[in-house]
Amino acid sequence: MDKMLQLSKISNLLTKYCNEEEILTFKNNCESPAVNGLLLNSKYDLKAKLLNEFPTLISSDIDKAQLYFKKEQCQLGKTIYHQGGAFYIMDPSASIISFYLNELLQEDAFVLDLCAAPGGKSISLSFRNPNRIILANDISFTRAKEIYHNVERLGLTNILTTSYDPLKLPSILADCIILDVPCSSSGMFRKEPKMLDDWSENKVKRLLPIQSQLLNVAYQHLRKGGILAYSTCSLSIEEDEEQIKAFLNEHNDCEMIHIKPQEKMIQGKDKLGIHLIPGIYKGEGIYFALIQKKGEERIDKTEIKYPKSKIQTSYKSFIYNSKEYLLTKMYESIKNLNYIAPGLKLYDDSQYAKCPFDHAYSKICQDIAQIELSEEEAKSYLRGEEIRIKSENKDLVVLTYQTLRLGFGKVSNNRLKNYLPKGLRMSI
Secondary structure, three states: OOHHHHHHHHHHHHHHOOOHHHHHHHHHOOOOOOOEEEEEOOOOOOHHHHHHHOOOOEEOOOOOOEEEEOOOOOOHHHOHHHHHOOEEEOOHHHHHHHHHHHHHOOOOOEEEEOOOOOOHHHHHHHHHOOOOEEEEEOOOHHHHHHHHHHHHHHOOOOEEEEOOOHHHOOOOOEEEEEEEOOOOOHHHOOOOOHHHHHOOHHHHHHHHHHHHHHHHHHHHHEEEEEEEEEEEOOOOOOOOHHHHHHHHHHOOOEEEOOOOOOOOOEEOHHHOOEEEOEOOEOOOOEEEEEEEEOOOOOOOOOEOOOOOOOOOOOOEEEEEOOEEEEEOOOEHHHOOOOEEEOOEEOEOOOOOOOOOEOHHHHHOOOOOOEEEOOHHHHHHHHOOOOEEOOOOOOOEEEEEEOOEEEEEEEEEOOEEEEOOOHHHOOOO
16 A cells, blocks of 8 residues: 555644644655654652663653663563563553543543553553552453453552453443553554555444444443543544544533643543544554543442451452452452453462462562562573572562562572463563
8 A cells, every 4th residue: 555645634634623834834744754752650760770771761841750762772661571560552642632631530530441451541541540549441351351351460459450342341330430442553563564554444343333432332431520531542432533523413411621731732622522642642542532421320329248368458358259369459239240350369279389479469569578689680580490599588588679579489498499370471
C-alpha cells in the first residue's frame, strides 16, 4: 500500500478539528520516531535515582510521575528497574487520562475498566491512588492474564482481574468506568507501522457500532453521579466526537465534564473531548472525553468478612477457588465474580514447588527478611543463576535492588538458591 497516500488520508482526518498550522506540524512529524514514556510506581521513591542513572530521561512538565525516554538510547524494558516494578512503560498520551481522572474521583472510588488489557490505564490510576479498588476486565482471556502479570510485577493489591465479555458482565455498578474502545488505531501509526497499512474508512465504519454498543454497556454499569472516561487511539471524528455526541443525545441524563486543555492539547469539535495529536503533543494519537451521569447514587462498598490468614500482614485475605490472595479490600458486591486473580496470590501450589510462597507474595510480604543485592548480583539473579553470598540468614529471603523486590531465594552454605520462576528470567 502506498505509504504517502495513507499518510495523506490520515492527515485529512484532522481537518475537522485542527487549524492549518497544527495540520502542518502533524505532517512534518509523521515520520518522526514514536514518543516513549513511563509512569513511576508510587510504591517506590526512585525518580531521582533513575534520572541520575539514565541522563537521557526527561521529566514531564504536566505530570510529575511521568518520564520520557528514547528506545534507541536506553532499553528500559530490559533493566533491573523494570523487572523490579519501578515503573510501567506506556504511551504518555494514554497516561494523561488517569492524570485527569485522579483529581475528579473520590478517595474510595470503585473503578471498572471494561476493555483493560494490557492494563495501562488501570495501572496508572492505581499508581495515583493505591486505595481505590479497580476491576480490570478484558474479553480476551490471554490478554487479561497479561494484566495480572503486569500487576504482579508491580506489586499492586488494588487491581482485580477478570475476563468477561462486557455484554455479559454481571450487574455491578461503579463510581467510574474506563472505556478504551476497539478502534481504527490511526493515531498509533508511528508506534506500530503496520497500523498505517491496516487503516481504512471501512475499518472505521465496521467499528462504530461496536463502540456505540460498549458505550451503552458502560452507561448501564455507571452509578448516578459517576464518571465515564471514553477513549480511542483514533484520529477519526466519527469514532470520537460523533460517538460522544450520539451518546449524549441518547442519554440526556449525562453531561460532558469540560476540562481545560493543557498546552499542545487540541479541543475536540464542539468542545466534545480532547485530542492529543502526534507531533503536536508529546505522545501518540489519543482522544478522550469525560462524561458524568447526573444525579447521586450510593453503591455497595460493604467489605467481606476476611478469614484469618496464617501469615501476619496488613493486607486482606481472600479465598478464591481454594487459593488465598492478598488484596487491599474486597466488596460483597463483587466477591462472586469469576476472577483470573482477585489480588496477589499467596502460596505456590504448583507441583514440585521449591518455594512455599507464590512469586507475587515477594512483592508485598512483611514477615520475610530481605537481602540487598549489588547490580551484578541482581542481574545474575534475574538470569536465574545461583549467587555466592555471605549471610547469617539460613532461611527464605526476599532479594532486593535499590529497595525494589525482585523475588525469593534461600541462603545455604554461602550460596543463594534462586527461586525466581523460569518464565520470569531474562537475559540482562
